[in-house]
Amino acid sequence: MTTATKAFDPVAFKQATRRQWDEAAEAWNRWTPLLDRWLGPSTELMLDRMGLTQGSRVLDIAAGAGSQTLNAAKRVGPSGHVLATDLSPGILQHAKTNADLAGLDNVETLVVDGEEVGGIEAEPFDAVMSRVGLIYFPDQHKALTGMRAQLRPGGRIGAITYAEADRNGFFSVPVGIIRRRAALPAPLPGQPGPFSLGDPDVLAARLREAGFTNIEIERVAAPVHLGSAQECLQFEKESFGALHQMLAGLTAPERGYAWDEIEEALCAFEKDGRFEGPCEMLVATGTKAA
Numbered sequence: 001m002t003t004a005t006k007a008f009d010p011v012a013f014k015q016a017t018r019r020q021w022d023e024a025a026e027a028w029n030r031w032t033p034l035l036d037r038w039l040g041p042s043t044e045l046m047l048d049r050m051g052l053t054q055g056s057r058v059l060d061i062a063a064g065a066g067s068q069t070l071n072a073a074k075r076v077g078p079s080g081h082v083l084a085t086d087l088s089p090g091i092l093q094h095a096k097t098n099a100d101l102a103g104l105d106n107v108e109t110l111v112v113d114g115e116e117v118g119g120i121e122a123e124p125f126d127a128v129m130s131r132v133g134l135i136y137f138p139d140q141h142k143a144l145t146g147m148r149a150q151l152r153p154g155g156r157i158g159a160i161t162y163a164e165a166d167r168n169g170f171f172s173v174p175v176g177i178i179r180r181r182a183a184l185p186a187p188l189p190g191q192p193g194p195f196s197l198g199d200p201d202v203l204a205a206r207l208r209e210a211g212f213t214n215i216e217i218e219r220v221a222a223p224v225h226l227g228s229a230q231e232c233l234q235f236e237k238e239s240f241g242a243l244h245q246m247l248a249g250l251t252a253p254e255r256g257y258a259w260d261e262i263e264e265a266l267c268a269f270e271k272d273g274r275f276e277g278p279c280e281m282l283v284a285t286g287t288k289a290a
Contacts, residue, residue, distance in 0.1 A: 008191055010138035013064035014087065014113065016248070017136060020241030021064075022090035029065040029094040034226070034235065036067055039160070042220040043068045046120070046158040047075060049216065049285040050127040055079040056219040058124040059150050060142070061114045062086055062133020066095025066107070067278060072129070073104045083122065085112045115139050118146025125150050129158040129212040131282075136192045136242070144210035157212055161197040163219060163280040169269065170277025172223045174236060174262045178246045181258045194242055203284050213287030224277035229266035232275050233259065 021028075028035075043223035047068075052058065052283045054077040058265050060069045063084035073082045081261045086092040090113045112120065113281075114137050116220070137143045147157060165172035171194055178184070187193045197203045207215050236243060237259060247255045269277050 008138075008188075013138055013192065013245075016245050017241065018087050020244050021086075021088035024239050024241050024244075025065070025088060025091035025094055028099070030092060031235055031239055032065060032067055032098075033150050033176070035226075038222055038224055038279070039067070039131065039281070042160050042222055042283050043071060045218065045220060045283045046088055046129060046160055046285065047072060049141075049221075049229075049283070050129060050158040052076055052080075052127060056126040058082045059117070059120075059124065059128040059147070060084045061117055061128065061130040061147060062136070063095050063109075064091050064131075064133070066092075066098050066109075067137070068129070068131045069095055069107060070099060070102055070104060072127075073099065073107050076106065078106055080106055082107050083110060083120075083125075084108070085110045085114070085117060085120075087111070087113050090252045103120075103260050104285045115142045115146065117143065118149040120150060122150065124152035125155060126152060127158065131160045132162070134159050135161050135196050136209050138192050140192075140197070140206055141209060144206060144212075148211050151288040153288060156282075157207070157286050157288070159197075159203075159284045161203060161282045161284070162280050163193050163200075165195045166196040167280040168278060170232060170266070170279050171236075171240075174240075174243055175246070177261050177265060178243060178258055179233040181254065181261075183247060184246060198281070200282055200284075203282055207284060207286045211288070213289050214287040215282045215284065217282055220281045220283055222279045222281045224275070224279050226277070227273040228275050229263055229270050232266050232277055233263045234270075235260075250285075
């Protein structure tokens with residue numbers, strides 16, 4: 001076992017993740033219009049391929065502020081049900097508030113670790129989904145087998161992840177800068193992180209190992225459109241807990257220098273007075289065998 005492997009503490013990682021998302025909850029919710037534009041096409045494709053219909057029961061893992069939760073709730077209608085779960089009570093409260101404001105009384109929320117969803121006591125679900133959440137679970141196999149356990153036979157799973165780092169410059173450039181400045185080793189295979197499931201073959205293997213069949217994975221272009229690199233910096237600085245976790249070992253001045261370098265690097269994605277950050281998502285679906 002390597003030193004880097006020994007140094008990774010999944011319990012501490014999840015505690016930090018919960019804390020960071022509690023702190024970023026208000027900002028992530030405030031950026032919902034951007035999230036809808038950015039992740040909307042991949043979300044709609046995932047919901048389509050899960051086959052949601054009126055009356056479907058849906059389990060949403062790592063739901064965050066619930067943008068995709070609300071989309072699912074509208075599809076399944078008043079006779080359907082969506083249970084939104086998240087590790088962070090702070091951000092999940094926004095999901096509940098947003099559902100109430102939208103008049104969607106078919107949404108319920110539950111604070112639970114995504115790796116422990118197999119223990120939820122509920123009627124079987126027709127579909128289970130996770131949008132940009134599974135990538136941050138230290139034990140992805142446990143999370144996926146728990147998700148499978150909650151499905152009825154023939155039920156569908158849907159997941160959205162970032163594709164490879166080199167196809168996601170808006171995020172991988174800041175990650176690379178912080179990793180260098182903080183002297184952080186590259187993540188080992190199997191460790192959580194934004195690009196831990198960026199290889200479609202790895203993502204498909206994780207689903208197969210958890211017992212899913214009929215696996216389909218599609219790449220979806222998802223460029224991040226904003227007014228400037230500075231606005232993208234603001235979005236990431238306010239909302240991306242993963243970056244703050246990586247910066248935790250630096251002093252306040254060192255963190256400031258890192259953000260300055262990130263803004264300068266992001267300027268490479270500005271063109272004709274607008275910002276277009278390279279991003280590609282993977283949309284994966286599969287079936288629980290009957």
